[in-house]
Amino acid sequence: MEKYLYLALFSPLVGSLFASLFGAKPKKLFVGLVASTLLFVSLFSSIYLLCYVASSDNIIHVKLFDWIKVGGINIPFGFIVDPVSVIMMVTVTTVSAFVHVYSLGYMKHDEGFNRFFSYLSAFVFSMMVLVMSDNFAGLFIGWEGVGLCSWLLIGFWYKKEDVAREINPSISPSWAANEAFIMNRIADLGMLIGLFLIYWNTGSLQYDKVFENISTLNITIVTLIGIFLFIGAMGKSAQFPFHTWLADAMEGPTPVSALIHAATMVTAGVFLIIRSYPLYSQIPDVGFFIATLGAFVAVFAASMALVNQDLKRIIAYSTLSQLGYMFVAAGLGAYWIALFHLMTHAFFKSLLFLGAGNVMHAMDDELNIFKMGGLRKTMKWTAIMMIIGSLALAGIYPFAGFFSKDKILAVAFDSNHYILWFMLWVGAGMTAFYSFRLIMLVFFGDERYKKYGFHPHEAYWYMLLAMAPLAILAIIAGFFEESFEHFVTYLLPEYHFNIEGIKEVGLIGITTLIALSGIVFAIYKYSKGGFNPKWKENFLYKLLLNQYYIPIIYEKCITKPYAKLSKIAWKEFDVRIIDATVDFIAKIIYISGFKGRVVQSGNLSKMLGWMVIGLVILLLLVVLYSPVR
Amino acid sequence: MITLTHYLVLSAILFCIGLVGVLRRKNLLMLFFSTEILLNAVNVGFAAISKYYMDLTGQMFAFFIIAIAASEVAVGLGLLIIWYKRVGSIDLDTMQSMNG
Amino acid sequence: MIEAIAFYTFAILTIAMFVIVVMSRNALYSMSALAAGMIFISGFFFLLDADFLGVVQIIVYTGAVMALYAFAMMFFDTTKEVKEKNSSNYKVFLLSGLSAILLIIIFVSPIISQKVQALYPMKENIGNTQSIGIVLFTKYLVPFEVAAIMLLVAMISGIVMASKRMDESLTLKVDEEIQKEEVK
Numbered sequence: 033m034e035k036y037l038y039l040a041l042f043s044p045l046v047g048s049l050f051a052s053l054f055g056a057k058p059k060k061l062f063v064g065l066v067a068s069t070l071l072f073v074s075l076f077s078s079i080y081l082l083c084y085v086a087s088s089d090n091i092i093h094v095k096l097f098d099w100i101k102v103g104g105i106n107i108p109f110g111f112i113v114d115p116v117s118v119i120m121m122v123t124v125t126t127v128s129a130f131v132h133v134y135s136l137g138y139m140k141h142d143e144g145f146n147r148f149f150s151y152l153s154a155f156v157f158s159m160m161v162l163v164m165s166d167n168f169a170g171l172f173i174g175w176e177g178v179g180l181c182s183w184l185l186i187g188f189w190y191k192k193e194d195v196a197r198e199i200n201p202s203i204s205p206s207w208a209a210n211e212a213f214i215m216n217r218i219a220d221l222g223m224l225i226g227l228f229l230i231y232w233n234t235g236s237l238q239y240d241k242v243f244e245n246i247s248t249l250n251i252t253i254v255t256l257i258g259i260f261l262f263i264g265a266m267g268k269s270a271q272f273p274f275h276t277w278l279a280d281a282m283e284g285p286t287p288v289s290a291l292i293h294a295a296t297m298v299t300a301g302v303f304l305i306i307r308s309y310p311l312y313s314q315i316p317d318v319g320f321f322i323a324t325l326g327a328f329v330a331v332f333a334a335s336m337a338l339v340n341q342d343l344k345r346i347i348a349y350s351t352l353s354q355l356g357y358m359f360v361a362a363g364l365g366a367y368w369i370a371l372f373h374l375m376t377h378a379f380f381k382s383l384l385f386l387g388a389g390n391v392m393h394a395m396d397d398e399l400n401i402f403k404m405g406g407l408r409k410t411m412k413w414t415a416i417m418m419i420i421g422s423l424a425l426a427g428i429y430p431f432a433g434f435f436s437k438d439k440i441l442a443v444a445f446d447s448n449h450y451i452l453w454f455m456l457w458v459g460a461g462m463t464a465f466y467s468f469r470l471i472m473l474v475f476f477g478d479e480r481y482k483k484y485g486f487h488p489h490e491a492y493w494y495m496l497l498a499m500a501p502l503a504i505l506a507i508i509a510g511f512f513e514e515s516f517e518h519f520v521t522y523l524l525p526e527y528h529f530n531i532e533g534i535k536e537v538g539l540i541g542i543t544t545l546i547a548l549s550g551i552v553f554a555i556y557k558y559s560k561g562g563f564n565p566k567w568k569e570n571f572l573y574k575l576l577l578n579q580y581y582i583p584i585i586y587e588k589c590i591t592k593p594y595a596k597l598s599k600i601a602w603k604e605f606d607v608r609i610i611d612a613t614v615d616f617i618a619k620i621i622y623i624s625g626f627k628g629r630v631v632q633s634g635n636l637s638k639m640l641g642w643m644v645i646g647l648v649i650l651l652l653l654v655v656l657y658s659p660v661r
Numbered sequence: 662m663i664t665l666t667h668y669l670v671l672s673a674i675l676f677c678i679g680l681v682g683v684l685r686r687k688n689l690l691m692l693f694f695s696t697e698i699l700l701n702a703v704n705v706g707f708a709a710i711s712k713y714y715m716d717l718t719g720q721m722f723a724f725f726i727i728a729i730a731a732s733e734v735a736v737g738l739g740l741l742i743i744w745y746k747r748v749g750s751i752d753l754d755t756m757q758s759m760n761g
Numbered sequence: 762m763i764e765a766i767a768f769y770t771f772a773i774l775t776i777a778m779f780v781i782v783v784m785s786r787n788a789l790y791s792m793s794a795l796a797a798g799m800i801f802i803s804g805f806f807f808l809l810d811a812d813f814l815g816v817v818q819i820i821v822y823t824g825a826v827m828a829l830y831a832f833a834m835m836f837f838d839t840t841k842e843v844k845e846k847n848s849s850n851y852k853v854f855l856l857s858g859l860s861a862i863l864l865i866i867i868f869v870s871p872i873i874s875q876k877v878q879a880l881y882p883m884k885e886n887i888g889n890t891q892s893i894g895i896v897l898f899t900k901y902l903v904p905f906e907v908a909a910i911m912l913l914v915a916m917i918s919g920i921v922m923a924s925k926r927m928d929e930s931l932t933l934k935v936d937e938e939i940q941k942e943e944v945k
Contacts, residue, residue, distance in 0.1 A: 634759030640683050644856050651863035663768045668805070669868035671772050675779060677861035682783035684853040690788055690830075690837065694795050697826070698779050701802050704818075712809040717896045720811050724897070727821050728908040732915030734826050738833040739922030745836060 033084060034094050037113055040077035040121060041164060043070040044128075044156035051150035059145035061136075067149040068132040071156065075125040082118045086519055093166060100169070107237055112166035115520045116371065120163035120303060123375045126505070127295040127382045128156045133498035134386050135287040137491060138393065144188060148285065151188070155181035159296050163303060168227050168237040171304070175268065176220070178297045183213040185292060186284040201345075201583065202280035209284075212277035219267020219274050226260030229253065243310035251315070258311055258318040261304060269301025269355050272329050276583050278352055279336075282344040286392055289344060290385030294351045295378035302355065305362040306371050309524060312362070319363040320449075326359025327444070327455040332580075334462035338469075339576045343388050343399045346470050350425060351381055353459060357440050360452060366443040366527040368520045372513065373436035380424035380432055380506035386499045387418035391474060394488035395481065401470060403486075406479035410488045413496050415475040417503045422471050424506040426464035426547045434544075435510030441543050442536065446529050460543055464550030472558035668709030675702035689741055689751040693734065700730045767808055775801040788834060796827045813890040833923075 047070035051063050081092070092113040100107040113121070132152060139145050158181055162174025187209030194204040202208040231237055233253050234245040246254060265271075270278035281293045292298070305312060305322065312319050333352035340346050354377050361370035394411060395404060408415040424431035427438060437460065444453035481488065490496075517526075531539070557563060567573050575581065631642065679702055682695030704723045711719025745751050778798035785791045799822040806815030887895075897905055 632759065633757060635754065635757045637684075637687055637753045641852070641856070644680060644684060644860065648856060648860050648863065651860055651867070655863055655866055663765055666869055667768065668809075670865050671775075671805075673861055673864035673868060674776060676864065677857045678776065678779045678783055680857040680860060681853055684856060685783065685850065688788070690834070691783075691791060693830070694782050694791055697795060697822075698782060698798070701799065701822075704814075705802060705805050708806050708809045708811045708814060711811065717892060720814050720893060721896060721901055723811075723814055724817065724893075725904065725908055727817060728912060731821055731826055732912050734829050735915040735919035736922075738829055739919040742833060742836050742923045751837065 033081070033090075033092050036077040036080050036084075037092055037094060037111060037164075040074045040081060040125065041111065041157070041160050043074045043077070044153045044160060046070055048150050048153035048157060051146050051153060054146040055150055057146060059143065063146045064132070064136045064139075064149050067153045068129065068136065071125065071129040071132045071153065074156070074160070075122075075129045078118065078121040078125045081113050082122050085113060085115060085118050089522060104235070105231075107167060107169045109170065110166040110238070111164040111170075112239070113164065115523045116303075116306060117163050119371060119375060119516075119520060121160065123378045124156065124159050124163065124296050127378050127502070128152070128159075128291055130498045130502055131287045131291040131382065131386070134290075134389070134495050135285075137495040137498075138287055138389055139285065140492075142285075148185075148188065151181055151184045152288070152291070155185065155292060155297070159300075162300055166239055168230060168239070168242070171307070172223070172227060175223070175264070175300060178292070178300065179213065179216045179220070179268070182216075182281070182292050182297055183209045185288040186212055186281045188284055188288065192283075197583070201342075201579070202283050205283040208277070208280035208282075212281050215274050215277040216267045219264050222260045222262075222267070223264020226257050226264060229257045229260060233257075239307070243308075246311050246314060254311060255315050255318055258308075258315045261308060261311070262318065262322060265301030265304045266325075267301070268304075269298050269359070270352055271301070271325055271355065271359065272332060273582075275329065275333065275352055276579070276586060279345050279348045279579070282342070282348050286344065286385060286389030289348070290382040290389065293348065294381040294385050298351060298355060299358070299374045299378065302358040302362055302370055302374050305359070306367045306374075306524065309367045313365060313525065316365070319365060321363070323360045323363030323444075323449065323452060326356040326363055327452045327459075328356070329353065330356030330360065330459040331455050331462070332356075334459045334466065336576050336579055337466040338462060339573055341400050341402055341577075343391060343401050343404075343470065343474065344385070345399075346401070346466055347381070347384050347388055350384075350463060350466065351377075353463060354381065354425075356459070357437060357456065360456060361440045361443055364443050364447050364449070364452075365525070366439070367524045368517055369436065369439045369443060369527065371520060371524070372516055373440060375516075376424070376432035376436045376506075376509045379502050379509055380421045383417060383499060383502040383506050384421040384425065386495075386502070387414050387421060390414040390491040390495065390499075391418075391488075393491055395486050398481075398484070398486065401473040402480065403484050404474045404481055405477040406475070407481070407488055408475040409479075411475070411490050414491060415471075417496075417499050418475070419471055420503050420506055422467035425467050426551060427460060427543065428547060428551075429544065430507070430510065432506050432509035435513050438540055438543055439513075442529065442531070442539055443527065445539055446531050457543065457546060461546040461550040464547040465554045468551045468554035469558060472554055473562075477558060477561075665709055665713040668713075669706055672702050672706035672709070675705065678702075687753045689744075689753060692753070693737060693741075696733070697730065700726055764808065767804070771801050771804045771808070774798075775805075788837070792827070792830055792834065795830075796823050799823045799827070810889060812888075813893050829919075 047067035050070075051067050054060055054063050085091070094111050096109040096111065098106070099109045132149070135148065135152065139148050142148065155178055158174050158177025160174070162171055162178060165171045165174060187206045190206045190209070192204050192206075194207060197203060202211075227237065230242055233249055234242050236242055236245075267274045278293060278298065282289055284293070312322075330353045333349045333356065337346045337349035337353065340349065354373070358370045358373050358377070361367075361373060390411060391404065391407065391414065392399065394407065394414075398404070420431065424433040427433040441453060441456050441460070444450075444456055529536070578584070631638075676699060679695050679699035682698060683692060686692055686695060704726055707719040707723040707726070709719075711717060711723075741751060744756075748755060775798050778794045778801060781794035782791045782798065785794065800819060803815040803818040803823075806812075806818055
């Protein structure tokens with residue numbers, strides 16, 4: 033079995049290294065093919081492992097080699113395949129395998145074709161390390177690895193120039209990449225502190241040992257650990273206040289957005305919380321805080337998606353909002369539901385992004401949805417798949433989102449957090465509305481693109497083929513709920529619902545009702561030509577369009593003062609004090625050498641004189657410090 | 662009564678005369694003479710200690726010092742002659758080739 | 762009593778000779794004074810019961826070394842006075858005097874004294890030369906042989922260096938000519 037584990041883990045790495053050999057060369061199709069094939073190897077190994085773990089209830093645990101062995105620290109490179117990690121493995125490899133195939137078409141005309149596959153496979157490898165590691169240190173390595181790959185991929189088109197924030201809210205790919213990286217670094221500091229606290233208090237970073245000892249620890253310490261780990265999770269999963277990078281990350285190529293910034297990497301935070309459930313189940317207060325923040329982000333992000341005109345940003349905000357849902361479930365102790373939503377979300381959100389990629393391709397990278405419309409005529413299949421994705425996202429029966437999202441709402445209601453439930457409920461309505469606003473504006477209505485001279489065309493057949501499995505999964509994934517629950521609760525705690533019968537049905541009904549009304553409202557409004565342009569003058573509209581002015585506030589209150597502080601530290605402190613000190617020391621040596629050079633005249637007589645002076649000094653020392661006197 | 666101290670003080674005085682020579686003279690030949698004085702001064706001290714401590718080690722060292730002095734003179738004078746043939750002077754100040 | 766007289770006489774003579782060596786402007790005078798000083802030093806050795814050392818001093822120093830110096834001086838123009846720039850005598854005497862004072866302080870104040878244990882004590886009934894021979898050829902055999910080799914090496918090098926192109930009068934040649942020849 034270990035063979036399959038290594039196969040699943042290392043074939044993306046091999047693919048990445050292979051592709052990197054051709055990184056600077058012009059496009060070679062076989063590079064992408066090899067990388068994709070290796071990804072499929074990884075996918076099938078993961079599925080095989082899933083079947084094995086599901087059928088035998090065994091957990092595969094291997095230790096590759098010792099990694100850090102210093103003093104009392106012993107951190108091995110160990111990997112574990114248990115229900116949680118195998119679900120993540122399958123999700124990650126499924127989405128990434130299809131995204132790889134899709135990228136073959138999407139990146140067809142890009143000069144960085146080979147480089148792209150190298151980064152993409154490296155990302156998958158890092159993600160596999162993240163989910164498969166059996167200790168926090170390995171998880172952190174994967175965590176940083178995906179951060180690095182994310183940085184590389186967001187800034188993939190790094191040659192683009194910076195533009196003003198008014199024209200493009202994310203300025204430029206390299207700017208967005210740096211923003212994402214720095215935001216994550218700030219949050220990762222929190223996570224590192226959490227890891228230090230764990231090691232300090234339990235003496236190990238292995239999951240099993242840590243969770244064994246966690247109940248014996250002081251509750252304050254556990255709370256602190258929980259908070260610091262969650263700060264790390266907030267950064268990676270783009271929760272408020274670290275959320276700005278995710279929307280800006282849409283500067284990267286669309287397959288990247290589908291894979292990294294929707295399906296896999298951003299869910300790492302949720303995964304961390306699920307992984308550390310023995311820790312978080314000790315501290316329900318922190319859990320409640322996580323849930324509250326999640327619910328807030330769910331509504332907050334959805335509200336920004338309502339008015340945005342950028343195709344990819346809308347989907348990015350929806351990702352943010354769905355991550356909020358997952359955190360609500362995880363925070364309230366329904367870990368398996370969070371994991372379930374993570375999985376279904378990965379399928380339909382990557383589907384949506386890939387569909388958006390098709391649209392972008394057809395529209396020559398135009399992203400403004402008000403310049404599109406009526407695309408269903410030319411892009412029938414894309415339209416169908418995006419509608420499937422949107423229905424799943426909105427949570428309509430029988431699509432995947434219905435099962436997972438309804439469960440989250442039920443959890444919120446069931447644990448008597450009615451305010452949270454209400455927020456999520458409103459969020460669900462908003463989700464349905466903005467999803468179908470997007471569908472209506474892009475695929476239905478007037479063919480506005482003709483005004484701008486676009487000639488849309490359907491994507492290549494294999495791109496559609498790559499999307500098809502995701503579409504199918506977006507439809508059917510929900511029906512695996514029972515077996516999924518049975519499978520993962522082998523490891524994760526079960527969640528018992530108190531409400532039953534009529535209440536449960538009513539709850540589902542209410543949720544479906546708001547989703548449906550959101551959809552109907554969107555269809556109704558936008559089939560009639562949309563809202564009155566007067567709305568654009570509204571303060572609320574501007575507030576939402578400008579992302580609550582948060583990026584500007586960050587720039588004004590944090591970035592600029594920090595830059596000023598750095599400049600002061602540089603000009604005043606570094607140059608004047610540190611550099612001056614170093615220069616001073618160097619100057620002293622230089623001058624003393626210059627002056628002392630005279631001594632080395634090469635004149636033997638003078639040297640003898642110096643020798644005698646040395647002799648006198650030694651004699652003086654003997655007289656003064658003689659030990660026998 | 663002549664004690665060890667007498668001999669040692671004599672040895673010190675001779676040594677310092679040697680030092681004066683080493684410092685003062687610029688002629689290489691004179692420097693060689695001065696080093697001979699230094700070595701002899703030390704030899705006197707060794708012989709005296711040997712006598713007053715009834716130990717032959719001092720004399721042994723004196724012997725070896727004489728041997729070293731002899732070979733030093735042989736090699737040193739050889740070099741000195743070559744130098745003189747080349748430069749025509751054995752003054753120390755003319756040997757300086759560095760700027761300092 | 763005789764010992765004291767001998768010591769002071771020799772001391773005064775030796776110091777006087779060596780001062781002449783150091784101060785004299787004429788190389789020939791210096792050399793002669795040095796030879797005399799060496800002989801007076803051998804007087805100390807006889808006083809100190811180191812007969813063999815005294816004999817060696819006379820033979821090696823006054824005989825061999827001085828002869829070497831004498832031969833060497835044939836290469837140099839010794840009749841004319843040695844011209845030297847004696848920059849600051851004041852500094853020289855200060856340094857030397859200071860070290861002399863320090864040395865004397867060190868020697869006069871009771872030193873190491875009692876703690877010394879004789880490594881190779883002299884035996885009463887055996888003569889100096891004989892006991893030296895015993896020690897030299899037992900305990901100091903290896904250093905003795907090494908010294909012998911060193912002397913051999915020094916002798917050969919002395920011959921080689923001094924005899925280079927004995928047939929030509931290099932002193933009369935100009936620098937460039939010599940260098941030209943060396944290049945060949």
